[in-house]
Amino acid sequence: MSLRNILLGMLSSPASGYDLKRQFNQGLRHFWAAELAQIYPTLQKLEKDGLLAASMEPPAQGPPRKVYRRKGTGSKAVREWLKEGPQFRRDRISYLAQVYFLDELPNAADAKTFMLELRAGIESQLTELRTIEQGWKSDDPRYPDEAFYPHLTLQLGLTRLAATLKWCDESIARMEQRN
Amino acid sequence: MSLRNILLGMLSSPASGYDLKRQFNQGLRHFWAAELAQIYPTLQKLEKDGLLAASMEPPAQGPPRKVYRRKGTGSKAVREWLKEGPQFRRDRISYLAQVYFLDELPNAADAKTFMLELRAGIESQLTELRTIEQGWKSDDPRYPDEAFYPHLTLQLGLTRLAATLKWCDESIARMEQRN
DNA sequence: CCAACCATGTAACTGGTTACATGATTTA
DNA sequence: TAAATCATGTAACCAGTTACATGGTTGG
Numbered sequence: 001m002s003l004r005n006i007l008l009g010m011l012s013s014p015a016s017g018y019d020l021k022r023q024f025n026q027g028l029r030h031f032w033a034a035e036l037a038q039i040y041p042t043l044q045k046l047e048k049d050g051l052l053a054a055s056m057e058p059p060a061q062g063p064p065r066k067v068y069r070r071k072g073t074g075s076k077a078v079r080e081w082l083k084e085g086p087q088f089r090r091d092r093i094s095y096l097a098q099v100y101f102l103d104e105l106p107n108a109a110d111a112k113t114f115m116l117e118l119r120a121g122i123e124s125q126l127t128e129l130r131t132i133e134q135g136w137k138s139d140d141p142r143y144p145d146e147a148f149y150p151h152l153t154l155q156l157g158l159t160r161l162a163a164t165l166k167w168c169d170e171s172i173a174r175m176e177q178r179n
Numbered sequence: 180m181s182l183r184n185i186l187l188g189m190l191s192s193p194a195s196g197y198d199l200k201r202q203f204n205q206g207l208r209h210f211w212a213a214e215l216a217q218i219y220p221t222l223q224k225l226e227k228d229g230l231l232a233a234s235m236e237p238p239a240q241g242p243p244r245k246v247y248r249r250k251g252t253g254s255k256a257v258r259e260w261l262k263e264g265p266q267f268r269r270d271r272i273s274y275l276a277q278v279y280f281l282d283e284l285p286n287a288a289d290a291k292t293f294m295l296e297l298r299a300g301i302e303s304q305l306t307e308l309r310t311i312e313q314g315w316k317s318d319d320p321r322y323p324d325e326a327f328y329p330h331l332t333l334q335l336g337l338t339r340l341a342a343t344l345k346w347c348d349e350s351i352a353r354m355e356q357r358n
Numbered sequence: 359c360c361a362a363c364c365a366t367g368t369a370a371c372t373g374g375t376t377a378c379a380t381g382a383t384t385t386a
Numbered sequence: 387t388a389a390a391t392c393a394t395g396t397a398a399c400c401a402g403t404t405a406c407a408t409g410g411t412t413g414g
């Protein structure tokens with residue numbers, strides 16, 4: 001259900017499915033990912049439901065694009081989604097499930113290897129996020145003021161990853177004390 | 180795929196589907212939730228695949244239970260899952276998707292209401308987690324030493340929620356400055 | 359001309375949720 | 387005896403992923 005709302009939100013200005021995928025990669029992928037194979041059918045459904053209008057546009061260059069425009073009903077749907085209040089869907093954290101069972105590894109060194117790999121993964125996510133922020137800064141000098149709420153989401157991403165990294169270090173230290 | 184591995188991990192001692200659901204509610208629900216409608220068929224599949232053995236056991240009291248036992252192949256599968264290294268599946272955060280589009284609300288007061296509700300939700304998750312920790316403490320006085328890794332997962336939950344709460348407060352403050 | 363990229367789509371499958379069905383046992 | 391809880395399951399559906407198919411356009 002959420003992808004529908006997200007696409008509606010992104011369509012405050014007209015865009016094609018391919019455009020939207022690019023936007024996902026730039027601004028939303030740190031808290032939401034979507035594949036084209038899911039985006040295209042969802043847009044078709046939104047058009048059928050009367051929330052979007054579609055038109056084929058042969059552009060100045062490149063292959064023909066199907067551009068979607070948000071209708072009044074579409075904008076209303078976004079506002080209703082936001083007025084429902086925050087949605088707390090229990091998110092699953094795969095690697096935490098693994099940490100939970102780490103005692104199943106008979107060799108303590110294997111558990112430590114796991115945690116070091118985890119730390120490395122989190123750290124690379126952190127640098128990735130900082131790269132996104134740099135991109136935003138260079139795209140528009142008015143950032144972060146011109147993108148107030150997107151900036152907030154990025155801040156939470158950075159904050160959480162920093163906290164997770166700290167947790168990794170503390171956990172590894174405790175594992176060493178445990179021996 | 181992960182639920183299979185989690186169930187295998189939980190079955191270091193024999194249990195029924197219903198037991199496992201209870202364990203989910205106690206120890207894992209802060210990073211993974213599962214319904215009985217998913218647990219039962221998954222256990223059946225694991226039995227069919229030869230990783231678990233099942234036996235009907237008419238207990239001293241209560242209705243008959245189907246108890247599953249992990250076989251050697253099952254334990255091996257858990258170790259292999261852990262040796263693959265940490266799985267980073269991009270987690271989706273619904274409420275962040277909503278925050279991203281909060282400018283769609285024409286009335287700034289509505290956006291603030293949203294953030295306050297978000298803060299309240301996070302806070303209640305935090306108290307819920309602290310309640311779980313208290314439960315663990317009273318269940319076993321040796322905690323957290325006897326449950327080292329489960330304790331670590333709880334710590335991350337607490338750390339992240341505290342960080343998120345701080346972010347909420349800072350964000351609300353920025354929104355007020357923005358006017 | 360070929361590789362890389364732009365652009366749209368369908369089909370099959372997996373994982374997970376919601377709703378429903380059934381019945382035994384325990385407790386108030 | 388009625389309600390709550392224990393206990394196991396199936397069916398229909400929804401969301402999301404992976405793999406595949408197709409073809410236009412641009413740049414080396």
